[in-house]
Amino acid sequence: MAEKVLMKGNEALAEAAIQAGCRLFFGYPITPQTEVSAYMAKRMPKIGGTFLQAESEVSAINMVYGAAGAGARVMTSSSSPGISLKQEGISYIVGSDLPCVIVNIVRGGPGLGGIQPAQSDYFQAVKGGGHGDYHLIVLAPSSIQELVDITQEAFDIADQYRMPVMIMGDGMLGQMMEPVEFGAKEGRKLPEKTWAACGTDGKRERNIINSLYIEAADLEKLVLERYERYKEVEKNEVKWEEYMTEDAEYIIAAYGTIARVAKTAVHALREEGIKAGLIRPITLWPFPSAAFANAAETVKGFLSVEMSMGQMVEDVRLAVNGKKPVEFFGRTGGIVPTPDEICDAVRKMKEGK
Amino acid sequence: MKSNEIIIAGFGGQGILFAGKVLAYTGLVNGYEISWLPSYGPEVRGGTANCHVIMSEGPVASPMITKPTALIAMNLPSLRKFENAVVPGGIILVDSSLIEEEVKRDDVTVVRIPATKMADDAGARKLANMIMTGAFVKATGCVDFDGLVKGVAKCVPAGKEAILEQNKKLLSMGYTYGE
Numbered sequence: 405m406a407e408k409v410l411m412k413g414n415e416a417l418a419e420a421a422i423q424a425g426c427r428l429f430f431g432y433p434i435t436p437q438t439e440v441s442a443y444m445a446k447r448m449p450k451i452g453g454t455f456l457q458a459e460s461e462v463s464a465i466n467m468v469y470g471a472a473g474a475g476a477r478v479m480t481s482s483s484s485p486g487i488s489l490k491q492e493g494i495s496y497i498v499g500s501d502l503p504c505v506i507v508n509i510v511r512g513g514p515g516l517g518g519i520q521p522a523q524s525d526y527f528q529a530v531k532g533g534g535h536g537d538y539h540l541i542v543l544a545p546s547s548i549q550e551l552v553d554i555t556q557e558a559f560d561i562a563d564q565y566r567m568p569v570m571i572m573g574d575g576m577l578g579q580m581m582e583p584v585e586f587g588a589k590e591g592r593k594l595p596e597k598t599w600a601a602c603g604t605d606g607k608r609e610r611n612i613i614n615s616l617y618i619e620a621a622d623l624e625k626l627v628l629e630r631y632e633r634y635k636e637v638e639k640n641e642v643k644w645e646e647y648m649t650e651d652a653e654y655i656i657a658a659y660g661t662i663a664r665v666a667k668t669a670v671h672a673l674r675e676e677g678i679k680a681g682l683i684r685p686i687t688l689w690p691f692p693s694a695a696f697a698n699a700a701e702t703v704k705g706f707l708s709v710e711m712s713m714g715q716m717v718e719d720v721r722l723a724v725n726g727k728k729p730v731e732f733f734g735r736t737g738g739i740v741p742t743p744d745e746i747c748d749a750v751r752k753m754k755e756g757k
Numbered sequence: 758m759k760s761n762e763i764i765i766a767g768f769g770g771q772g773i774l775f776a777g778k779v780l781a782y783t784g785l786v787n788g789y790e791i792s793w794l795p796s797y798g799p800e801v802r803g804g805t806a807n808c809h810v811i812m813s814e815g816p817v818a819s820p821m822i823t824k825p826t827a828l829i830a831m832n833l834p835s836l837r838k839f840e841n842a843v844v845p846g847g848i849i850l851v852d853s854s855l856i857e858e859e860v861k862r863d864d865v866t867v868v869r870i871p872a873t874k875m876a877d878d879a880g881a882r883k884l885a886n887m888i889m890t891g892a893f894v895k896a897t898g899c900v901d902f903d904g905l906v907k908g909v910a911k912c913v914p915a916g917k918e919a920i921l922e923q924n925k926k927l928l929s930m931g932y933t934y935g936e
Binding site: 410436583661667742743 | 778781782785790791792793794795797798817818819820821823911
């Protein structure tokens with residue numbers, strides 16, 4: 405095993421992408437993820453890759469579109485306002501069935517908002533954001549080691565299903581340091597990119613990268629095919645962590661770094677005799693609905709804890725389907741809920757307030 | 758499960774984040790689970806800076822500390838901001854050359870050490886952070902001095918032996934202060 409090193413989340417993410425074979429990075433700086441660009445700028449030229457700071461986020465995502473169309477492993481990264489700018493490009497990439505990795509180190513919004521950690525882009529990431537019928541695969545790591553592992557996996561998942569994968573972190577994950585090791589992980593067996601527009605050498609028909617389908621029947625057929633693939637993703641790629649759920653009466657639902665604050669709250673609640681547990685979605689889409697549906701059979705209630713006004717809570721409610729109460733506690737604007745606040749919210753739920 | 762939850766706070770430019778990094782690497786090379794979380798924001802040089810470092814015998818849950826077991830305060834605003842958060846029985850280390858005021862708590866161990874003056878006298882004013890770090894390690898016994906030296910060695914780039922030696926010297930001054 406390689407020696408563990410301390411790295412900032414943003415830098416670890418960039419290194420993980422490089423180790424996954426990403427050689428093209430197009431971005432535009434924005435706090436709190438600028439270290440991703442900075443790391444790429446330093447490393448890419450040394451390993452025969454390309455780092456390019458585009459003139460805007462719109463430009464960067466369309467460079468990703470082009471590179472993905474040529475079959476390259478490509479990534480872009482930004483934070484909330486920048487991700488909003490990229491939405492048109494994301495929709496086109498989806499409409500052309502191209503793989504790429506998009507990173508959102510979320511900050512408080514709406515508008516320019518602030519630069520402190522937030523999770524208020526859940527709806528945008530999971531429910532759309534761009535136009536049209538589509539999904540992104542959305543991964544939400546909660547430690548820097550998991551961020552590294554997930555980043556390497558993200559490129560494989562994107563290639564396997566020919567769709568963009570979004571990695572959602574927050575400012576805390578991007579800025580903090582934890583020990584990480586970069587293992588030589590074996591990647592997935594992936595199909596050859598026979599669809600890539602990378603030169604025919606005069607030996608085959610040309611490939612066309614396109615998202616325009618004027619005939620309604622053609623477009624419907626394509627979207628239906630895409631949704632068949634989404635079913636495969638929902639079957640194969642759902643990931644979550646359960647923490648102290650075996651005998652839990654109250655389940656906290658939380659993802660990303662706030663799930664770790666929730667773990668501290670779980671410990672504190674158990675010390676005072678409240679059987680709390682945590683379900684932490686690692687994939688936000690596909691959502692681990694089955695985990696919540698199963699827990700709904702035995703627990704007394706759920707509390708979704710988020711750094712937003714309540715977004716994931718809607719998916720928890722859909723999964724629990726009215727069987728048990730689903731409450732919400734959140735802070736927003738860049739404020740991180742404390743373990744004490746989370747404990748209070750669980751106590752209130754227990755007392756039926 | 759023992760967990761050292763440390764908040765280091767002071768002015769930007771005092772090496773607050775670096776002191777945290779030294780403690781984080783020290784924890785790492787001595788077998789602790791660790792995390793290092795900086796304050797970040799629209800900060801300016803001379804403004805406030807702080808970082809949260811956890812050295813735990815088990816996995817680190819929240820990297821954000823709300824109940825520190827230790828506070829290293831390198832200016833008065835930092836002491837006032839965090840002193841009430843320290844757990845009873847915890848420890849507060851203050852740079853007494855910059856903080857004349859007393860710590861108001863009577864249920865924590867207080868270590869006063871004139872770190873900035875000592876560093877100044879040693880011709881390394883900017884390394885008061887290392888004196889505080891050495892004093893912290895001595896006071897808590899989380900690792901021994903050799904363990905601390907292994908940690909700081911990870912934080913100074915190879916080929917900068919002179920800088921490393923100076924850091925070690927100041928760590929030692931903090932570690933042996935009052936002996």
